[in-house]
Amino acid sequence: xxxxxxxxxxxxxxxxxxxxxxxxxxxxxxxxxxxxxxxxxxxxxxxxxxxxxxxxxxxxxxxxxxxxxxxxxxxxxxxxxxxxxxxxxxxxxxxxxxxxxxxxxxxxxxxxxxxxxxxxxxxxxxxxxxxxxxxxxxxxxxxxxxxxxxxxxxxxxxxxxxxxxxxxxxxxxxxxxxxxxxxxxxxxxxxxxxxxxxxxxxxxxxxxxxxxxxxxxxxxxxxxxxxxxxxxxxxxxxxxxxxxxxxxxxxxxxxxxxxxxxxxxxxxxxxxxxxxxxxxxxxxxxxxxxxxxxxxxxxxxxxxxxxxxxxxxxxxxxxxxxxxxxxxxxxxxxxxxxxxxxxxxxxxxxxxxxxxxxxxxxxxxxxxxxxxxxxxxxxxxxxxxxxxxxxxxxxxxxxxxxxxxxxxxxxxxxxxxxxxxxxxxxxxxxxxxxxxxxxxxxxxxxxxxxxxxxxxxxxxxxxxxxxxxxxxxxxxxxxxxxxxxxxxxxxxxxxxxxxxxxxxxxxxxxxxxxxxxxxxxxxxxxxxxxxxxxxxxxxxxxxxxxxxxxxxxxxxxxxxxxxxxxxxxxxxxxxxxxxxxxxxxxxxxxxxxxxxx
Amino acid sequence: xxxxxxxxxxxxxxxxxxxxxxxxxxxxxxxxxxxxxxxxxxxxxxxxxxxxxxxxxxxxxxxxxxxxxxxxxxxxxxxxxxxxxxxxxxxxxxxxxxxxxxxxxxxxxxxxxxxxxxxxxxxxxxxxxxxxxxxxxxxxxxxxxxxxxxxxxxxxxxxxxxxxxxxxxxxxxxxxxxxxxxxxxxxxxxxxxxxxxxxxxxxxxxxxxxxxxxxxxxxxxxxxxxxxxxxxxxxxxxxxxxxxxxxxxxxxxxxxxxxxxxxxxxxxxxxxxxxxxxxxxxxxxxxxxxxxxxxxxxxxxxxxxxxxxxxxxxxxxxxxxxxxxxxxxxxxxxxxxxxxxxxxxxxxxxxxxxxxxxxxxxxxxxxxxxxxxxxxxxxxxxxxxxxxxxxxxxxxxxxx
Numbered sequence: 001x002x003x004x005x006x007x008x009x010x011x012x013x014x015x016x017x018x019x020x021x022x023x024x025x026x027x028x029x030x031x032x033x034x035x036x037x038x039x040x041x042x043x044x045x046x047x048x049x050x051x052x053x054x055x056x057x058x059x060x061x062x063x064x065x066x067x068x069x070x071x072x073x074x075x076x077x078x079x080x081x082x083x084x085x086x087x088x089x090x091x092x093x094x095x096x097x098x099x100x101x102x103x104x105x106x107x108x109x110x111x112x113x114x115x116x117x118x119x120x121x122x123x124x125x126x127x128x129x130x131x132x133x134x135x136x137x138x139x140x141x142x143x144x145x146x147x148x149x150x151x152x153x154x155x156x157x158x159x160x161x162x163x164x165x166x167x168x169x170x171x172x173x174x175x176x177x178x179x180x181x182x183x184x185x186x187x188x189x190x191x192x193x194x195x196x197x198x199x200x201x202x203x204x205x206x207x208x209x210x211x212x213x214x215x216x217x218x219x220x221x222x223x224x225x226x227x228x229x230x231x232x233x234x235x236x237x238x239x240x241x242x243x244x245x246x247x248x249x250x251x252x253x254x255x256x257x258x259x260x261x262x263x264x265x266x267x268x269x270x271x272x273x274x275x276x277x278x279x280x281x282x283x284x285x286x287x288x289x290x291x292x293x294x295x296x297x298x299x300x301x302x303x304x305x306x307x308x309x310x311x312x313x314x315x316x317x318x319x320x321x322x323x324x325x326x327x328x329x330x331x332x333x334x335x336x337x338x339x340x341x342x343x344x345x346x347x348x349x350x351x352x353x354x355x356x357x358x359x360x361x362x363x364x365x366x367x368x369x370x371x372x373x374x375x376x377x378x379x380x381x382x383x384x385x386x387x388x389x390x391x392x393x394x395x396x397x398x399x400x401x402x403x404x405x406x407x408x409x410x411x412x413x414x415x416x417x418x419x420x421x422x423x424x425x426x427x428x429x430x431x432x433x434x435x436x437x438x439x440x441x442x443x444x445x446x447x448x449x450x451x452x453x454x455x456x457x458x459x460x461x462x463x464x465x466x467x468x469x470x471x472x473x474x475x476x477x478x479x480x481x482x483x484x485x486x487x488x489x490x491x492x493x494x495x496x497x498x499x500x501x502x503x504x505x506x507x508x509x510x511x512x513x514x515x516x517x518x519x520x521x522x523x524x525x526x527x528x529x530x531x532x533x534x535x536x537x538x539x540x541x542x543x544x545x546x547x548x549x550x551x552x553x554x555x556x557x558x559x560x561x562x563x564x565x566x567x568x569x570x571x572x573x574x575x576x577x578x579x580x581x582x583x584x585x586x587x588x589x590x591x592x593x594x595x596x597x
Numbered sequence: 598x599x600x601x602x603x604x605x606x607x608x609x610x611x612x613x614x615x616x617x618x619x620x621x622x623x624x625x626x627x628x629x630x631x632x633x634x635x636x637x638x639x640x641x642x643x644x645x646x647x648x649x650x651x652x653x654x655x656x657x658x659x660x661x662x663x664x665x666x667x668x669x670x671x672x673x674x675x676x677x678x679x680x681x682x683x684x685x686x687x688x689x690x691x692x693x694x695x696x697x698x699x700x701x702x703x704x705x706x707x708x709x710x711x712x713x714x715x716x717x718x719x720x721x722x723x724x725x726x727x728x729x730x731x732x733x734x735x736x737x738x739x740x741x742x743x744x745x746x747x748x749x750x751x752x753x754x755x756x757x758x759x760x761x762x763x764x765x766x767x768x769x770x771x772x773x774x775x776x777x778x779x780x781x782x783x784x785x786x787x788x789x790x791x792x793x794x795x796x797x798x799x800x801x802x803x804x805x806x807x808x809x810x811x812x813x814x815x816x817x818x819x820x821x822x823x824x825x826x827x828x829x830x831x832x833x834x835x836x837x838x839x840x841x842x843x844x845x846x847x848x849x850x851x852x853x854x855x856x857x858x859x860x861x862x863x864x865x866x867x868x869x870x871x872x873x874x875x876x877x878x879x880x881x882x883x884x885x886x887x888x889x890x891x892x893x894x895x896x897x898x899x900x901x902x903x904x905x906x907x908x909x910x911x912x913x914x915x916x917x918x919x920x921x922x923x924x925x926x927x928x929x930x931x932x933x934x935x936x937x938x939x940x941x942x943x944x945x946x947x948x949x950x951x952x953x954x955x956x957x958x959x960x961x962x963x964x965x966x967x968x969x970x971x972x973x974x975x976x977x978x979x980x981x982x983x984x985x986x987x988x989x990x991x992x993x994x995x996x997x
Contacts, residue, residue: 523984546829547983549849551805558879558892558929560810562922562993565929569990 002182004253006074006211008091008124010116011101012109012467016131020101020163021059021075025242027169028061028073058094058196058209058255060239065177073176074255076196088115089122090270094196094211094255097125097180099172100147104130104138104160107438108146109467110409116151125180128158129172134165142437149435150409183253190281191215191223193250193258193274200316204235206262209255210274213285217250222277223260225268226284231277232260232267265315270322293325293341294402294472295348295451296385298366298494299355300337302574302585306361307336313359314338317351324351329386333494333578334364334588339386342368345451364576366494367591370447373400373475387496390482393533400475401498402447405430408458409438410466417461425449426500444473448498452592483508483537485515486529490579497591508537510594518587521545526581613883614869614946616667617861618694620653621875622679623899626714629747630813631806635877635897636677645903646686649875652906654693656874656895661697663872663882663891669698670869671705671861674728680710684722691727705860707732707771712758713750720758720765730859731762732771732802738792739785742778745819746806759796769857771800776835777828778806780821786831787838794842799857803835804850849933849985866930867938868946876902888948890918890926921994923947924954928992932985937967937976957991966991 011017061073076091092098098119102108119126128147130140140160147155159175161168193210201207210217217223217237224231236259238246250256262268271287301310314326325341342348348368355361372384375398376391384390406427410418412434422429422443431442445454450470458466481504485495499507508530515528519542526542548568550561575582624644625636672694674687691706707730708723720731737743738752762770772793776786793801805828808815823831836846844852848866851859864871873880877897883890894914896902918926927947931938940951958975961967966981966988981988 523980523987543826545984546826547832547985548987549983549985551807552850558926561929562925565986565990566993568986569993 001185001187001251001253003069004072004074004183005097005177005180006076006095006183006253006255007097007099007176007180008076008088008095008119009099009101010088010112010119010126011131012103012106012112015101015103015106015109015112016163017077017101020099020129020131020161020169021077023163023166023169024061024073024075024173025059027166027173028063058240059242060245060255061241063173063177066174071177072254073173076255089118090196092119092122092124094194095119095124096183097127097176099127099129099176100151100153101129101131102143102147104133104140104143105135106465107139107143108150108409110407110469111467113151113409114407114469116153120153126153127175127179128153128155130158130160131163133160134162134167146436146438150438150440185212185214185252187214187216187252189214190279191217191274191276192281192285193217194285194287195268195270195272195274196255198268198270198319200265200319204259204261206259206265206268206319208258208268208274210250210258211255212250212252214252214281215276216252217258217274219248223258223274224277224280225262226273226275227269228264228267228272230267232262234258234260265319269319292472293323293343294370294447295342295344295368296371297340297342297348297368298329298331298334298337298386299326299340299352300331300334300364300366300494300576302362302364302576304335309359310338310355310361310363313355313361314340316359317354321351323347331366331388331494333492333583334366334576337364341385362574364574364585364588366588367497368451369498370402370451372402372480372498374398375400384498387482387498388493390496390498398477399480399498400477401480403444403473403476404447404450404470405473406441406443406445406450406454406468406470408441408443408466408468410441410462411437412439414462414465415439415441418458418466421454421457421461425454445470446476446478446500447472481532483511484531485511486527486531486536487519487578487581487583488524488527492578492583494588495591504532505537507594508532511590512538512540514590514593515587516540516542518584518590519581520584522582524580613665613667613885614867615670615864616664617671617673617864617869617871618657618669618698619861619871619873619875619878619880620672620674620679620690621873621878621895622649622674622676622682623876623897623902624681625676625678626681626711626749627747630819631746631809633809633812634675634677637899639681640899644681646682648903649899650686650690650693652903653690653874654697655906657694657697657872660872660874660880660882660893663870663884664698665885666699667870668701669694669704670701670864671707673707673709673861675707675709675732677709678711678714679708680714680719680723684719684726687723687728688726705730707859707861709734710758711750712754713748715754715758715761717761720761720767724765724767728767730769730771731767732773732800733758733762735772735793736775737778738789739781742781742785745779746775756796759798769799771802771859772796772798773802773804775804775806776831777823779819781823781831783827783831783834787834790835790838794838794844800851800853800859801839801844802851803832803839805832845935847935849982863934866934867942868927868930883946890923890947892916892918919994920949923949924957925989925992925994928954928989932967932977932981932989935976935982937970937974939972939974954992961988961991 009017058074058076063071063073065071076094100116116126130143132138133140144155144158159168159172161172192213194213195208195210197209198206219234219237221234222231223234236246237250237256238244239256273284275281301307318324323343326338329337329339352363352365355363369387374382374384374396376395377397408418425445426449427443427445429443433440458468479501480498481501483497483499483504484491512528512530519526521542522545525544528540529536530538572582575584623635623637624639626639628636628638706728708728709732711734735755736746736748740752774789774793808818839852843854845854846852847858870882871880873893876895876899878895880893896905896913927943944951965978967975968978969975977988
């Protein structure tokens with residue numbers, strides 16, 4: 001156990017975490033050169049495409065130190081996007097240390113700061129690393145000062161390396177072994193293993209990635225999952241190197257996978273404790289704090305036949321994405337579906353894409369919304385995550401919106417743009433501090449304005465240099481109204497939004513204009529209205545198409561005509577019928593495209 | 598562009614449907630930028646007319662087993678520009694066809710002609726050869742529009758050709774017109790129709806110009822295409838002009854009195870059978886015994902076709918229409934007719950019981966796209982007539 005090192009890498013998107021991980025694997029001989037697929041750890045196709053890490057992954061490496069000792073390094077990957085900070089704390093719970101990787105040219109970014117504090121809070125040893133020192137624009141001394149000023153950890157002896165060229169990486173491995181402490185834990189105590197991640201495999205059932213805290217695991221043993229109370233026999237144990245290598249045991253302090261014939265999707269929840277059935281531990285491990293989703297949207301299968309498959313897919317995703325929440329929702333416009341809760345818009349995007357790609361579902365998503373607190377006239381307080389569920393205005397005493405505290409780091413030259421953005425988004429400044437070549441800002445902002453496009457706009461107004469992290473602060477009353485959309489007089493529940501009163505008219509205008517663009521001409525005129533209660537604030541219409549007929553058709557080559565009509569029909573399949581009007585999927589997301597300027 | 602049919606009305610008997618013959622001539626003086634038919638520029642030297650006709654006859658022989666005891670109701674010689682061929686060539690072709698197949702006494706024989714390729718006396722010779730009906734590719738009477746469309750003829754060529762037709766005693770002729778042309782105004786579209794009507798044809802075809810894949814226009818859309826609303830206005834107002842002059846719109850793009858409807862085309866639309874010979878020709882044949890519906894396709898390249906014609910397998914492809922696709926294929930044709938269809942004809946030509954289309958018919962009716970007449974015929978409603986694609990799509994086989 002003295003030779004085990006469990007660690008994570010904390011880094012901002014693009015600061016080179018995946019490349020560094022690849023380099024470690026290569027140096028420790030985890031894969032032959034020909035097997036090295038660039039950025040091995042980002043194994044989901046989606047992750048590789050987007051260049052971000054979503055799910056925690058682990059790799060066990062054998063490293064022979066300069067002292068001649070063979071070390072077992074367990075590297076547990078962490079996601080780098082602001083939406084996924086919850087996943088980070090999950091990964092960190094299995095580690096004794098973390099590498100804080102900072103781009104020597106770009107400097108410290110807000111998310112790394114947030115994640116670094118999470119690591120420090122969890123008692124981890126944080127080892128600062130300067131990456132990309134091969135870049136001509138690298139300014140290691142400046143960045144070291146920044147780390148010390150902004151994060152407050154000693155960084156003068158930070159390892160300088162380039163994951164790309166490999167320079168300094170061997171020194172980093174040495175530093176890692178030297179500074180990160182070995183795991184503690186009692187090999188003789190009853191088994192306690194923390195489930196870091198679980199996923200469902202169609203052949204073997206649930207596969208769980210665990211960190212053994214106390215005791216040990218052995219193939220054939222009967223284990224018990226704490227919260228379910230159910231016992232399962234261990235079929236297989238092993239480690240990822242990154243290829244999966246079976247093993248007879250997993251000992252105290254080690255990280256690896258467990259397969260125990262668990263067929264129920266929720267049979268091994270993430271954060272749960274595994275113990276032995278015949279010698280259970282007294283109490284479970286602390287696990288992770290349950291994370292509250294912040295953004296909600298309805299998701300509906302395009303074909304009603306897919307409802308069961310959709311439910312099944314959600315339960316499988318939920319298994320290792322505990323931040324995903326869902327419950328059945330019925331929409332008059334979109335039929336049967338689920339109200340889903342997400343950490344943020346990126347999370348929502350990714351869930352939708354995974355559902356469509358991995359489970360072959362075609363989905364329509366309604367406009368995302370945050371959760372509002374409603375004090376009702378009858379003295380009760382409710383939380384509304386669906387605008388169509390907002391009580392009538394005469395039952396509302398006070399309507400409150402969620403406020404977040406945003407921490408932003410930005411180079412001084414962009415401070416003007418960022419301040420303007422925050423003001424536009426109804427922000428209140430809490431703190432502004434100049435730290436070396438970065439300005440640290442704290443703002444209170446309405447969450448509704450942040451989840452939609454704040455991140456994108458922050459990036460574009462600072463040419464990508466500003467970074468950002470946020471946490472929920474409190475609910476605050478605000479003059480909010482519900483804006484409904486009526487199509488040919490029918491209120492479309494899936495299109496309602498809750499919005500600040502001052503924006504209602506302009507957004508209503510934009511929304512109906514956008515809908516007019518997106519709804520194709522049909523057999524009848526389509527009237528589009530935006531209304532607050534019975535007060536119509538904007539209207540527009542899609543003129544009826546006059547005809548839809550093929551000009552000529554003779555016996556000849558009918559296959560082309562067929563294809564044309566099939567294509568038209570296919571296009572309609574992705575639309576939803578509201579009354580007699582066909583509304584394309586994009587129209588339901590039109591609300592995301594308004595209020596941008 | 599007009600293509601045709603034959604046969605008595607109503608397919609009551611459960612025998613094979615009426616039979617027509619389509620003959621394709623794949624050459625043109627010049628390929629028009631909007632044309633997606635199988636046409637090729639005339640090769641340097643001469644068109645191998647005799648060789649081609651020999652190939653056509655050999656081609657026809659292969660399909661004879663499908664004919665049974667049916668009489669040929671119509672022949673349509675289309676292109677391309679068939680009027681490039683010498684009349685004697687068609688005389689030989691038609692005689693040889695009559696020698697191979699029983700022909701109806703009043704068989705309709707249509708020839709497509711380009712007004713720019715007609716010399717004096719030519720139509721008389723075509724009539725002599727056995728042609729009973731001519732379809733002239735006029736497209737427009739506006740010199741500017743003709744040029745934009747890449748046509749080789751002038752408005753005067755059309756007037757001359759019509760005079761020639763009448764002098765030759767061919768009164769049964771069709772004029773092809775197009776509307777919604779680049780930069781065309783409503784007044785110009787109406788003027789084209791008026792002029793056409795004044796020439797006293799028996800039949801008029803009126804097509805909206807569409808940009809079809811594989812054409813120059815599709816690749817590089819011309820400037821000033823009228824928008825859908827403008828095109829609709831032209832259509833509506835031209836429909837009016839036709840109606841006032843006694844031309845009944847009996848199909849989406851075809852206008853004529855009851856007796857002068859194009860028999861060849863009606864056969865297509867009623868899901869009749871037709872042999873298709875010539876480069877790139879399509880045929881549809883019912884195999885009696887098995888009641889399978891077959892579609893045939895010939896090689897498109899004239900040279901490949903000529904080479905293959907001497908060999909055994911000159912059919913490029915023969916494909917059986919799957920039963921699940923038959924209702925749609927029937928509707929794609931039948932619903933183009935204003936008069937629609939009766940269920941007996943559906944059963945007779947597809948061999949499929951009417952119950953199979955009950956559901957889509959109900960849906961179409963509920964949506965107001967189709968109606969039943971007193972005589973029990975199903976026909977597109979006014980709405981269904983305008984939104985024919987939506988109506989027809991209801992009969993597409995659902996994909997698993």
